[in-house]
Amino acid sequence: MKFKTPILPGRLAALLLALLPLAARAAGELNLFGWSEYVPQPVLDGFTRETGIKVNFETYSSNEEMLAKLVAGGGRYDLVQPSDYTAEAMIRRKLLQPLDRARLTGLGNLAPAFNGRAHDPEGRYTVPYMSGSVGIVVNTEKVKVPVRGYRDVFQAAFRDRIVVVNDSRELVSWALYALGLPVNTIDAASLARARPLLAEWIKLVKVFDSDSPKTALLNGDVDLGVVWSGEAAILWRENRKFQYVLPAEGAHQFVDVLAIPAGARNVTEAHRFIDYILRPEVSRQISAAFPYTNPNLAARRLLTPDELANPASYPKGGKLESFRDIGRAAADIDRLVTDLKSAK
Template sequence: MKLKKFSAAVLAALTVTMMSAAPVLAADDIEVNEDISVSGDYDWKRFANDHITLNVYNNGLYISDGSDESINVLSAFEELTGIKVNYTTYDSNESLYAKLKSGGVSYDVIFPSDYMVGKMAKEGMLSELNMDNIPNFAGIGETYLDRSFDPGNKYSVPYMWGTTGLIYNTTMVEEPPTKWADMWDVEYTNNVLMFNNSRDAYAIAAKTIGLSMNPQSVDEITAITDALKAQKNIVQAYVMDEVFDKMEGGEAAMAPYYAGDAITMIDENPDLAFVHPEEGVNFFIDSMCIPANAKHQEAAEMFINYLCEPDVGLANADFIGYSTPITAVWEMLDDDLKYSEIAYPSAEVLDKAEVFETLPDDINAAMDAQWSEMKSYEEGGSGWMVVALLLLAIAISAFNIWRKLRKKSRDNY
């Protein structure tokens, strides 16, 4: 499997694309509220009398929802279209996959990351999109289209993109971390958080031992698992959304997480800072997809088209801090976000970044199995503890039998 990187050439293409002028709103655009206008060339009302409820399943705090004086883009969609939205969340791509794979659930729109789009498409879990219903797809920058996980964008429309990195508390570290390997430093025992999903955790550990974020064999998976085991006694907790409370509250010295969320955490706690580790980071694209068993495909395509409207995309990018793939939205951003080295990192960072590939089944299976093994692993002889507990149980059982026999013997006299 060829290692794919987000190169400086791609960055240059991104810059050219993003610097294109934002389109001017047409006179017949529809003003949904004082903050959102949408294209008047689209029939937003065609399901208004059909009493449709869309089940939307998104990844945690990943949409402008009206909190913290943000724009509630879901309420605006309901007002615009007459379609109700039932919005629920998951905490990782793996949780999303497991929920859909188990059956018995039906969602209309989901937001998997690149490698999970590829995996779900391969397994027949996604519907092909009718781009006639998503004309705003034309506003997505070419950099984010036709990627290896979904050639031709048959199944996905880019939603946000970003990178991973290391968030740290400047009051709790003597020297600012520069490498993923700093998370293995015993000086920070019980002060390090780690991703609670296998793909991100294995990617980080792989870089510390000189491997690609896309393992090439089961033997590489085993080597990475050993690296994670070596870190386990240093880790305070394996987290996903819990990272917000822990890092904002000063409960840990450092944690790996997504750059967009780092911006949110730093806003809440100015003692926090962020670095792209020098070994290289993950470049990811989160996408909008429709599951194969969705009940309302055309209405779901309308929702996807709505999220690609410039005003809506701006509200989402501004609220969550992630990087937008929509050309017009980047032009509309405030300069502090538009030129943020966290949200839009340098060519040096992006040149070393890796995209998660859709892994072969045998490597995925090995990762899942060894991740579970690693999570239950205890360094220093957990096997001896099991033996000791077993011997103690046998001893207690023998004592109880002896006591009963002794009592019975007395009763016979």
């Protein structure tokens, strides 16, 4: 044995590397990967103030972007925020880990309608964060004709006056609804029928924006939009001229959930964050900043009558439907939309 030789540099580096996650754990850290314009900064600050856990917040603007980054392993995320149908695919692919429901004391606050949904019937992997729909916003000062469905929006008269979310599955589903085709069983034949209609529609769109589609409407750059209901609710709050319409042909209702990826390191912190979000007063803060449909009944009781009267946040009636995981067809949709948008 050569005691003269100091520690091997390679092993020292390995040791330090091994200690790195320990250091992070001691300080308490949470790597949150969520939608942009969805998690208010005060909520993150409040969580850190109370628990000492530092939140590293990264955002995405589509389920696909989140999956691409998660699957590529570029970052280690402890908590993600997929939409229900994406969560369903992730559960099927074993990309999520089961939750320890005993650690989530606030689960009882959720409305019964948001438990046991098709994407996760036993609620083993996901907890609802916010819900909403995708509908039409009309600037009634500029658009004087009645707008009831997708075909009323995508007309030659409104060329370059339309903003839509930049989301392939959404775009294709609107064409399918307009054609009276199912949005959850998609095959080559239904895509072939949707294609020419969608090609026409895409040409009329002025802006594709999933992050903040309200901006183009607010700035007066467009007069119509097919957008997330929370964005529509903010517009209505700003100015009553922005009316929200659930498309007559049918509309997508989504439930965005919180879930822990299979490879997450800070599982305890992730559970604490979910439980924090489930608190009525915290969830209420989220509603105030991003007025989607709040699945938390206890939080809904804290909302003002004005907030509850917002037709985009809490629509009455409407033909709403959840998306389901469509497997292989998702790739065909991606390709179809890439081709059509590129052809503009």
